[in-house]
Amino acid sequence: MQQFGGSKSEFSHLWGDIPVRPFLGLSVDDKDEIIQTIFNTYN
Numbered sequence: 001m002q003q004f005g006g007s008k009s010e011f012s013h014l015w016g017d018i019p020v021r022p023f024l025g026l027s028v029d030d031k032d033e034i035i036q037t038i039f040n041t042y043n
Contacts, residue, residue, distance in 0.1 A: 001018055002018070002021050003020075003022055003024060004020060005017070005019050005020035
């Protein structure tokens, strides 16, 4: 819910709309490093 947000109409148990507040994110450098780590681990 915190990552993508939601509205009361979608989730009736909410007290109101929840704005999108992404806390998980990857930069291009992060993605490249992850791919390189995986590649190096399995090769």
